[in-house]
Amino acid sequence: MSFSFQKIFFLFFLFFLLSSQVWSSEIKRTQILMGDIPVTIQIKTRESLKTKAMDAMSKAFQKAQNLENILSEFKPNSEVSFFNHLPPSKSMALSSPFFEVMNLALQVSIQSDGAFDVTYPSGPPISYRDLILDKVHHSILKLKPLKIGLGGIAKGYIVDYMSATLRKKGFKNFLIAAGGDLYAQGRWTVQIINPKTNQPSDLTLLLKNQAASTSGLYERGNHIVDARTHQKTKKLLSTTIIAKNASLADAWDTTSFILGEEETRKRLPKKIILILIDLQGKTKFIF
Numbered sequence: 001m002s003f004s005f006q007k008i009f010f011l012f013f014l015f016f017l018l019s020s021q022v023w024s025s026e027i028k029r030t031q032i033l034m035g036d037i038p039v040t041i042q043i044k045t046r047e048s049l050k051t052k053a054m055d056a057m058s059k060a061f062q063k064a065q066n067l068e069n070i071l072s073e074f075k076p077n078s079e080v081s082f083f084n085h086l087p088p089s090k091s092m093a094l095s096s097p098f099f100e101v102m103n104l105a106l107q108v109s110i111q112s113d114g115a116f117d118v119t120y121p122s123g124p125p126i127s128y129r130d131l132i133l134d135k136v137h138h139s140i141l142k143l144k145p146l147k148i149g150l151g152g153i154a155k156g157y158i159v160d161y162m163s164a165t166l167r168k169k170g171f172k173n174f175l176i177a178a179g180g181d182l183y184a185q186g187r188w189t190v191q192i193i194n195p196k197t198n199q200p201s202d203l204t205l206l207l208k209n210q211a212a213s214t215s216g217l218y219e220r221g222n223h224i225v226d227a228r229t230h231q232k233t234k235k236l237l238s239t240t241i242i243a244k245n246a247s248l249a250d251a252w253d254t255t256s257f258i259l260g261e262e263e264t265r266k267r268l269p270k271k272i273i274l275i276l277i278d279l280q281g282k283t284k285f286i287f
Contacts, residue, residue, distance in 0.1 A: 067097055160246045
């Protein structure tokens with residue numbers, strides 16, 4: 001993918017609304033973002049608010065494009081590209097989105113002992129430890145020549161930003177799906193597809209104001225690389241994370257896939273749910 005997403009998003013979400021409230025209108029719109037990713041917004045609302053909903057969707061998609069122009073290392077004028085060309089020992093002030101993404105990314109790197117690492121494009125021995133984030137001045141310093149890629153977290157952050165835009169417009173029942181990442185505002189059910197059979201599984205999840213993200217192997221083979229070794233990993237067939245926001249879910253789905261079941265049990269933060277499918281096709285829940 002052109003947005004440096006190293007993981008393969010293979011889980012397709014089939015969704016429908018479970019709610020006691022009767023909605024008279026459903027608005028749905030899909031737009032290609034982040035290179036080649038179809039992003040779909042679906043809103044359930046009253047017919048009288050249809051025009052307002054369409055306007056809110058347009059604003060959410062525009063916000064996503066603006067964030068892509070900040071966070072994509074493939075856009076030459078983005079903040080990330082500017083940072084990647086910055087020489088070491090020079091500090092760079094960050095915009096709020098860039099700072100927020102880096103702050104969460106480094107937290108996950110510490111929690112996972114480097115299994116998640118935005119410096120993966122640089123390869124070993126470069127690691128997240130060669131970055132210093134100043135949380136007071138919202139700046140960052142690279143200690144060595146290195147480049148970063150935010151493909152393992154930026155998509156989730158963009159979904160969160162789009163969700164916030166819709167909430168600010170007053171909508172309380174919507175779903176945003178971007179490849180393997182989604183956020184459900186209100187009550188929605190999600191049915192997943194088993195990566196081994198490529199058929200709908202028996203597993204149906206109820207999400208309420210939660211995010212879900214999936215990473216794993218699919219018919220294109222194993223493209224997921226452990227940032228610590230730069231070796232492909234194959235400990236599981238898939239991992240699905242359910243979390244309070246899409247940024248966390250996005251970062252931890254690939255992290256848990258790399259760590260495997262036992263290590264993830266030790267490191268998974270509280271209030272995050274992991275649904276994994278092991279190499280034998282068995283589904284397990286970890287929380």
